[in-house]
Amino acid sequence: MTLEQRIEQVERRITEACERSGRTRDEVQVIAVTKYVSLETTKLAMQLGLLHIGENRWQDVQPKWEALSSEGVWHFIGHLQTNKVKDVVGKFDYIHSLDRYSLAAELDKQAAKRDIPEVRCLIQLNVSGEETKHGLSPEELFTFAEQLRELKRLKIVGLMTMAPYEMEAEATRPVFRGLREWRDRLNASGLLREEASHLSMGMSGDFEVAIEEGATMVRLGTVLVGKEI
Numbered sequence: 001m002t003l004e005q006r007i008e009q010v011e012r013r014i015t016e017a018c019e020r021s022g023r024t025r026d027e028v029q030v031i032a033v034t035k036y037v038s039l040e041t042t043k044l045a046m047q048l049g050l051l052h053i054g055e056n057r058w059q060d061v062q063p064k065w066e067a068l069s070s071e072g073v074w075h076f077i078g079h080l081q082t083n084k085v086k087d088v089v090g091k092f093d094y095i096h097s098l099d100r101y102s103l104a105a106e107l108d109k110q111a112a113k114r115d116i117p118e119v120r121c122l123i124q125l126n127v128s129g130e131e132t133k134h135g136l137s138p139e140e141l142f143t144f145a146e147q148l149r150e151l152k153r154l155k156i157v158g159l160m161t162m163a164p165y166e167m168e169a170e171a172t173r174p175v176f177r178g179l180r181e182w183r184d185r186l187n188a189s190g191l192l193r194e195e196a197s198h199l200s201m202g203m204s205g206d207f208e209v210a211i212e213e214g215a216t217m218v219r220l221g222t223v224l225v226g227k228e229i
């Protein structure tokens, strides 16, 4: 399949998932996860209209970012080591993997140092409780949100989660529903300065279920841009 055909097919599946759940297509932002493809393919994807790009390691994305950053919206979706914050802050429009206070504090500090007024972040929750997954356990969410209040440059725009890979798509539904419920509780708690509306959830194997459960950002690699490396 060509990249155009894959995009078309994914687009159709997204539209159908939106229709099934009474949502409109513009409520769901596709993030093309380009970590498995080359700079050339990333460039082509952007030319074909995939302007939101997701990557999870600075070392890998650096050449792509340097060549293409002016045209896109960049999402850092992988585990972020505290000592890598200075590489990514100010370069990525969204950090999806905020999962501990030390990381939050470093993001705030490095943003201040560079006069960056705002770093948009999503808090990563480990809803499924899998030990191999990064992310805060949901029970820690409110305490964490309270700690973030002093970090004035961090803007919490939503929550992110990953469902267990090996699960049947339908079995992931409680994970995605759980994330939506935690977002609603977080907003109701009044702990955030502004409402956090985003739900970053759904990957190649489970994005339709995620959309049915309210995803506003789906992170699509293999199914959308393919896997070359």
Ligand SMILES: *Cc1c(COP(=O)(O)O)cnc(C)c1O
Pocket (backbone or CB within 6 Å): 033, 035, 056, 077, 078, 162, 203, 204, 205, 219, 220, 221, 222, 223
């Ligand atoms: C790699 C990755 C994706 C995309 O994975 P696919 O299954 O290829 O769609 C999405 N989110 C995160 C956090 C990833 O690391």
